Amino acid sequence: MWAHFLTSFFAAASFVILFNAPKKSLFHCGLVGMLGWVLYVFIRGEIGEAPATLAASLLVGILCQLFAKFYRTPVIIFSVAGIIPLVPGGMAYNAMRRFVENRYDEALQIGAQTLMIAGAIAAGLVLSEVLNQMLRRRPKTV
Amino acid sequence: MEQKTSIYETIELCLLAGKVMLQSGAETYRVEDTMVRIATAFGLTESHSYVTPTVIMFSTSGEQPAKLIRIEERTTDLNKIAEVNAISRQIASGELSARDAKTLLLQAESAPFGYKLPVQILAAALTSACFLIMFGGSWPDFPAAFIAGGAGLAASVWLHRIVQVKFFAEFSAALLVGLLALLFIWGGFGYEFDRIAVGSVMPLVPGLLITNAIRDLMAGHLVSGISKGADACLTAFAIGAGIAVALIFFH
Numbered sequence: 001m002w003a004h005f006l007t008s009f010f011a012a013a014s015f016v017i018l019f020n021a022p023k024k025s026l027f028h029c030g031l032v033g034m035l036g037w038v039l040y041v042f043i044r045g046e047i048g049e050a051p052a053t054l055a056a057s058l059l060v061g062i063l064c065q066l067f068a069k070f071y072r073t074p075v076i077i078f079s080v081a082g083i084i085p086l087v088p089g090g091m092a093y094n095a096m097r098r099f100v101e102n103r104y105d106e107a108l109q110i111g112a113q114t115l116m117i118a119g120a121i122a123a124g125l126v127l128s129e130v131l132n133q134m135l136r137r138r139p140k141t142v
Numbered sequence: 143m144e145q146k147t148s149i150y151e152t153i154e155l156c157l158l159a160g161k162v163m164l165q166s167g168a169e170t171y172r173v174e175d176t177m178v179r180i181a182t183a184f185g186l187t188e189s190h191s192y193v194t195p196t197v198i199m200f201s202t203s204g205e206q207p208a209k210l211i212r213i214e215e216r217t218t219d220l221n222k223i224a225e226v227n228a229i230s231r232q233i234a235s236g237e238l239s240a241r242d243a244k245t246l247l248l249q250a251e252s253a254p255f256g257y258k259l260p261v262q263i264l265a266a267a268l269t270s271a272c273f274l275i276m277f278g279g280s281w282p283d284f285p286a287a288f289i290a291g292g293a294g295l296a297a298s299v300w301l302h303r304i305v306q307v308k309f310f311a312e313f314s315a316a317l318l319v320g321l322l323a324l325l326f327i328w329g330g331f332g333y334e335f336d337r338i339a340v341g342s343v344m345p346l347v348p349g350l351l352i353t354n355a356i357r358d359l360m361a362g363h364l365v366s367g368i369s370k371g372a373d374a375c376l377t378a379f380a381i382g383a384g385i386a387v388a389l390i391f392f393h
Binding site: 003004006007008010011014015016017018019020021022023025037072073074075076077079080083084085087089090092093094096097099100101121122125126129 | 167168169172218219220221222223224227228231255256257261262264265266268269271272273275276277295336337339340343344345347349350352353354356357359360378382385386389390
């Protein structure tokens with residue numbers, strides 16, 4: 001378990017270095033990536049891959065909005081770091097490998113799963129944005 | 143007369159800010175929002191901007207003609223996005239004059255990449271190795287993914303410099319990663335080809351494009367969202383094809 005905490009933190013933080021993220025937000029990027037991934041790993045065994053991805057990307061979205069507001073930095077810097085571990089790279093790879101091996105039925109099956117997970121990431125981000133807008137609007141109307 | 147130059151200056155300033163942001167890979171809505179915000183801060187309340195991944199159009203209601211900028215080259219530079227964002231905040235709160243803002247923006251535009259190439263390669267190597275463990279790989283494969291991932295990124299950066307064909311760099315870098323992974327397994331340094339390959343191509347994954355495509359579509363920028371999504375899919379496909387070619391050798 002500790003390996004997951006450690007590696008996801010460093011993976012997210014070093015990934016955003018490739019995109020020239022500001023040095024002072026590297027730690028937060030790592031944190032967002034780590035929390036999203038750890039939540040995903042914890043719950044994927046119980047509720048399945050796609051719902052776990054949805055929950056994790058929702059968490060990532062909320063954290064990003066909070067960090068962005070708190071540090072006055074564009075949201076996207078944090079969300080890249082949070083989303084990257086959730087991208088179904090391994091699954092896409094497996095689908096492609098089946099295609100190469102001419103096992104098309106399995107390939108399509110895994111491919112469809114991959115698309116579901118990609119959709120779950122998007123849906124999680126959308127949900128966090130919805131929450132953000134609802135919370136932001138409330139004080140004005142009251 | 144003076145009024146006119148100042149409107150002209152404002153438009154130039156907006157376009158400069160938009161250009162720097164779009165070239166660094168900001169979301170469409172952020173670029174449009176920043177430009178309109180700067181324009182409003184300098185008194186042009188009725189301005190419109192239309193941004194796609196390749197072009198910025200900006201018009202103010204008045205006698206000034208609409209302006210257009212073509213964006214040829216797009217890189218990813220989160221630091222520049224953050225800087226221009228900070229500058230536009232300062233402009234909006236009235237802390238910066240047009241001239242100071244322009245100097246700052248030009249500085250931001252020409253700022254070098256914050257991390258040197260060796261640091262980037264190291265970061266890519268670390269990313270690869272960490273992803274290997276996250277995807278269920280074993281620690282003995284750690285060095286193999288570390289080296290393959292670093293080499294993959296180095297190859298992709300180098301190829302981007304010498305060949306101007308899109309997706310080719312990603313394809314060849316992924317192919318190199320696949321071949322290196324095979325080599326490690328033959329040499330006895332690596333054990334699971336699948337995991338090493340998946341971990342090591344992670345630095346090549348167009349993470350920002352994917353995030354941007356989703357965010358653009360959410361904000362209703364359909365043209366930008368779909369074109370960025372297509373770009374991301376093609377890049378992912380190029381990476382997949384590179385690994386696939388390596389797999390063909392494997393059999």
